[in-house]
Amino acid sequence: MRAHEAGALHAEGYGGPPIWLPYPGDVMELLPQLWPSTIGRDADGRLTVGGVDVVTLAREFGTPAYVLDEEDFRMRARAFRDGFAAPFEPVSGRADIYYAGKAFLCTAVARWVAEEGLCLDVCSGGELAVAQRAGFPAERIGLHGNNKSVAELEQAVSYGVGRIVVDSFEEIERLADVARRHGAVAPVMIRVTVGVEAHTHEFIATGHEDQKFGFSLQNGQAAQAARAVLRHSDALRLGGLHSHIGSQIFDTGGFELAARRLVQLHAAVCAEHGIAMEEIDLGGGFGIAYTSQHTPMAPGELGAQLADLVEREFTAIGDDPSSWPRVSVEPGRAIVGPSTVTLYEVGTIKEVDLGDGHARTYVSVDGGMSDNVRTALYEADYSCTLASRRSDAAPRLSRVVGKHCESGDIVVLDEYLPADLRPGDLIAVPGTGAYCRALSSQYNHTPRPPVIAVRDGSARVLVRRETVDDLLALDLG
Numbered sequence: 001m002r003a004h005e006a007g008a009l010h011a012e013g014y015g016g017p018p019i020w021l022p023y024p025g026d027v028m029e030l031l032p033q034l035w036p037s038t039i040g041r042d043a044d045g046r047l048t049v050g051g052v053d054v055v056t057l058a059r060e061f062g063t064p065a066y067v068l069d070e071e072d073f074r075m076r077a078r079a080f081r082d083g084f085a086a087p088f089e090p091v092s093g094r095a096d097i098y099y100a101g102k103a104f105l106c107t108a109v110a111r112w113v114a115e116e117g118l119c120l121d122v123c124s125g126g127e128l129a130v131a132q133r134a135g136f137p138a139e140r141i142g143l144h145g146n147n148k149s150v151a152e153l154e155q156a157v158s159y160g161v162g163r164i165v166v167d168s169f170e171e172i173e174r175l176a177d178v179a180r181r182h183g184a185v186a187p188v189m190i191r192v193t194v195g196v197e198a199h200t201h202e203f204i205a206t207g208h209e210d211q212k213f214g215f216s217l218q219n220g221q222a223a224q225a226a227r228a229v230l231r232h233s234d235a236l237r238l239g240g241l242h243s244h245i246g247s248q249i250f251d252t253g254g255f256e257l258a259a260r261r262l263v264q265l266h267a268a269v270c271a272e273h274g275i276a277m278e279e280i281d282l283g284g285g286f287g288i289a290y291t292s293q294h295t296p297m298a299p300g301e302l303g304a305q306l307a308d309l310v311e312r313e314f315t316a317i318g319d320d321p322s323s324w325p326r327v328s329v330e331p332g333r334a335i336v337g338p339s340t341v342t343l344y345e346v347g348t349i350k351e352v353d354l355g356d357g358h359a360r361t362y363v364s365v366d367g368g369m370s371d372n373v374r375t376a377l378y379e380a381d382y383s384c385t386l387a388s389r390r391s392d393a394a395p396r397l398s399r400v401v402g403k404h405c406e407s408g409d410i411v412v413l414d415e416y417l418p419a420d421l422r423p424g425d426l427i428a429v430p431g432t433g434a435y436c437r438a439l440s441s442q443y444n445h446t447p448r449p450p451v452i453a454v455r456d457g458s459a460r461v462l463v464r465r466e467t468v469d470d471l472l473a474l475d476l477g
């Protein structure tokens with residue numbers, strides 16, 4: 001579904017629940033797989049995260065607010081680090097985990113990533129600037145993107161980032177020029193379009209690729225890109241091959257095909273030029289649970305399956321195991337997504353008659369598509385719960401909508417909330433750590449919410465709330 005103009009978007013529905021959404025036995029229940037690991041309720045039914053109750057958070061910091069559970073984020077970062085290290089040790093010596101900063105990045109999060117021993121993937125000069133401000137070690141940063149500017153390449157080369165993923169023939173020439181000007185040899189990986197497109201449970205193997213990223217395998221472009229990089233041996237060093245097949249993926253079939261194609265290309269390029277390339281990158285895209293319909297793999301299970309399938313591909317090629325490159329992956333959503341909940345205050349509640357005796361309850365909150373555009377953009381499913389008190393009222397199927405001037409401004413398409421929900425209640429939406437603040441806007445001149453980190457019973461602001469003055473400061477009259 002695409003973003004749409006104002007109109008009767010879901011008017012075709014009769015207001016019934018989707019088949020994956022069961023009528024809840026307890027409307028206050030919290031499914032552990034949806035929430036940060038420190039989630040709970042206190043004696044009055046108030047949600048607590050990181051040892052802080054959300055009523056206190058709302059009073060102190062206002063709503064809407066993104067509440068980020070620091071311990072949960074760190075725990076997921078470590079789960080990837082350790083869950084990949086052990087199974088990959090016998091295959092490729094080690095596995096590097098690049099946190100994909102585009103999912104959400106601020107200086108504190110960059111520091112946590114560094115402290116937990118992960119690397120960092122950025123895809124713009126702005127994201128790189130955050131990493132620089134945080135003092136993130138340059139050699140553990142990768143830069144990718146299909147249209148990096150010369151200024152961005154210069155920023156990366158002068159900071160000394162550990163790898164630049166080149167995406168076009170033009171960029172190879174541009175980067176070689178930049179590196180020469182800086183008297184540097186830039187470490188390069190080649191973004192390969194592996195002909196695999198993965199969406200959640202199924203993947204599609206495509207013969208040719210109609211998309212903007214990378215060098216195609218099909219017509220020999222990727223091998224040609226390797227030749228182009230190697231021609232600039234005074235300015236570029238070819239370190240490996242890179243792929244990324246999609247997002248919110250729940251099984252490893254697509255990665256298996258991608259790994260096969262990368263391993264074959266790796267062997268072909270090394271043989272053609274008599275070189276070694278130390279790394280292949282399988283990208284990110286590991287799925288998380290937004291609702292009860294999603295069943296993600298634990299990082300350790302994912303690491304074991306990927307190590308197993310990569311080993312099979314290396315073995316099939318028949319190369320000496322000592323020449324096998326190390327493997328890296330780039331999880332974004334799977335680390336930061338479940339760490340964060342968005343707190344909203346309930347405003348208007350409306351019962352809308354859908355005809356034929358059907359009705360839909362619209363619960364309006366004080367944010368919306370400006371702080372979470374994923375529902376409007378992708379028809380993404382979310383869940384939510386009453387967060388500020390206990391209720392014994394019957395569950396009522398509800399649609400949570402924002403305050404913006406667009407009928408597609410929906411936060412949670414379908415969820416059971418207590419029938420006694422009223423203005424002033426707080427609701428919490430889990431799984432909003434990835435691609436919510438990162439994709440936020442100031443639509444309707446709405447200042448963007450703060451990001452509040454909670455841990456061990458205390459809260460601190462990582463990114464402050466925007467103000468109308470911030471917005472007006474850009475307006476020069």
Ligand SMILES: *Cc1c(COP(=O)(O)O)cnc(C)c1O
Binds near residue numbers: 243248
């Ligand atoms: C977006 C992206 C990622 C992260 O994707 P997630 O779905 O957040 O894991 C990793 N690598 C590249 C190249 C990307 O573009």
